[in-house]
Amino acid sequence: MKKLLFSILVLIVTLAGCNKKEEERCAFVPNTHTISIDVKIESLEDSLPSFTTKKQFARFFGHNPILRDQFFKRDQYPNDSVFINEMYNVFTNPHLDTLLMETHRVFGDRSELKKQFAEAFANIKYYYPAFKAPKIQTIISGFQTDLIVDDRVIVIGLDYYIGKGAKYKPQLYEYLLRRYTKEFIVPSVMLLYGIDAKTNKTNVADKTVLADMIAYGKAYYFAKRMLPCVPDSILMGYKTEEMKGSRDNEGKIYIRLVENEVLYSTSHKIKEKYISERPKTLEIGEKCPGRIGTWIGWRIVEAYSEKYPDKMLPQIMEFSDPSAIFKDSKYRPKTN
Numbered sequence: 001m002k003k004l005l006f007s008i009l010v011l012i013v014t015l016a017g018c019n020k021k022e023e024e025r026c027a028f029v030p031n032t033h034t035i036s037i038d039v040k041i042e043s044l045e046d047s048l049p050s051f052t053t054k055k056q057f058a059r060f061f062g063h064n065p066i067l068r069d070q071f072f073k074r075d076q077y078p079n080d081s082v083f084i085n086e087m088y089n090v091f092t093n094p095h096l097d098t099l100l101m102e103t104h105r106v107f108g109d110r111s112e113l114k115k116q117f118a119e120a121f122a123n124i125k126y127y128y129p130a131f132k133a134p135k136i137q138t139i140i141s142g143f144q145t146d147l148i149v150d151d152r153v154i155v156i157g158l159d160y161y162i163g164k165g166a167k168y169k170p171q172l173y174e175y176l177l178r179r180y181t182k183e184f185i186v187p188s189v190m191l192l193y194g195i196d197a198k199t200n201k202t203n204v205a206d207k208t209v210l211a212d213m214i215a216y217g218k219a220y221y222f223a224k225r226m227l228p229c230v231p232d233s234i235l236m237g238y239k240t241e242e243m244k245g246s247r248d249n250e251g252k253i254y255i256r257l258v259e260n261e262v263l264y265s266t267s268h269k270i271k272e273k274y275i276s277e278r279p280k281t282l283e284i285g286e287k288c289p290g291r292i293g294t295w296i297g298w299r300i301v302e303a304y305s306e307k308y309p310d311k312m313l314p315q316i317m318e319f320s321d322p323s324a325i326f327k328d329s330k331y332r333p334k335t336n
Contacts, residue, residue: 027228032122037133039118041110044139045158048091049100057087067137071145071155090142098167099140103158106182110138116186120226124193127225127313143170146180149192161185175279175290179237187227187235194222194317201320209293210263212275214322217297221305225313236298242289249285250299251335253292256284262293263326304329 044067051057058080061068068074068083077083090096107113113136121133136154146160160170163181170180179188193199195215199222202215223235233243246253257263260283262274273283274293281292304325305316319325 024231024233027224029228030123030126032119032126035122035125037118037121037125039114039121039133039136041114041117041136041138043110044137045100045103048087048139049096051088051091054084054088057084057091061087066148066150066153067139067155070148070150071139071141071157073145090144093142095168096140096142099142099159099162102162102166103140106162107138107158113138113182113185116227117189120186120190123226123228143168146170147185147188147192149189149196154189156185173279176277178239183234184237187223187230190223190226191219191235193226194219199317201318203320203322206322207266208264208322209266209271209274210297210326211322212271213263213293213297214300214325215297216275216291216294217299217301218317220294220298221301222313222317236289236291236295238289242287245287246289246292246295249288250296250333253284253288254296254331254333255335257293257296299333300326300329300331303331 044064047060048057051060061072061074061084072083072087074080074083077086117133117136121131125131125133134149134151134153136156138156138158140159141157143159144157145155146157148155159168160180161182161184162169169177172180200215200218203211220235224230224232227235231240231243232238233240236243238246257274262270265271272278274281275291278290280286281288281290284292301316305311307329308316
């Protein structure tokens with residue numbers, strides 16, 4: 001029987017994309033017309049490359065401690081002098097001019113970025129009325145850091161997100177690089193909000209794969225409500241065909257997780273296979289994308305929200321019992 005089941009499951013490789021098409025759908029779009037959000041984007045990418053003395057760098061970082069300490073990681077240097085010397089060498093490198101020109105070409109006047117942040121922030125405030133929009137700073141860093149999200153400020157390393165056609169690219173695997181285009185910036189920020197412990201309550205004592213799946217699932221659920229019409233493939237960082245194949249074979253994927261006794265495992269090796277960054281989840285099939293456990297976690301959280309439509313987003317995010325979410329969701333995807 002197990003051999004027969006295995007034979008059926010490996011058909012995921014050939015069946016992906018063959019079943020009826022499930023169209024991308026918007027999540028609930030809240031009425032935010034009465035919510036006023038003032039999005040402030042401070043463009044700093046021209047500042048650092050224009051400096052010609054180390055004193056200018058020292059003065060700049062003295063006025064921007066979050067940039068200095070979190071984005072450029074001051075604590076990794078033995079002292080201020082070494083840090084400033086390194087920043088001077090990075091930003092007086094003539095190759096940085098190419099990155100600067102390409103960021104201007106791709107991002108223009110930041111109007112698209114500002115519009116998407118305004119939508120996301122308004123939706124956050126709809127669900128969390130006490131939310132205060134942080135300041136946004138854009139910068140180029142010579143690929144030192146891509147993104148930080150703080151209660152007070154969001155810093156975006158635009159050179160990471162130039163995308164296709166960039167002369168210089170961050171040194172990342174190809175399957176990771178495809179998530180570094182301008183379309184991924186705001187979704188990535190919303191995912192970081194969604195996974196943050198202040199928003200996403202978890203049971204730290206629960207070390208199971210299921211607990212991680214539900215935690216990530218809640219983060220994706222959160223991000224989708226902040227950007228209701230952004231495609232799931234963008235939020236997951238999947239190719240369109242990978243997203244479609246996952247949907248078409250959701251039942252088979254779930255059966256494989258059960259058969260492989262994944263859900264209640266506490267093994268770090270199992271987590272690496274189904275949760276961590278990988279180009280493929282080969283334990284499911286050679287066309288199955290990586291992190292497939294986090295997507296199933298998202299599907300479980302969606303099923304839970306459908307079972308309990310009276311529960312608002314903050315209630316779901318604050319519910320910290322992954323086993324209860326799984327059990328109460330009655331999640332059982334159909335197997336074709």
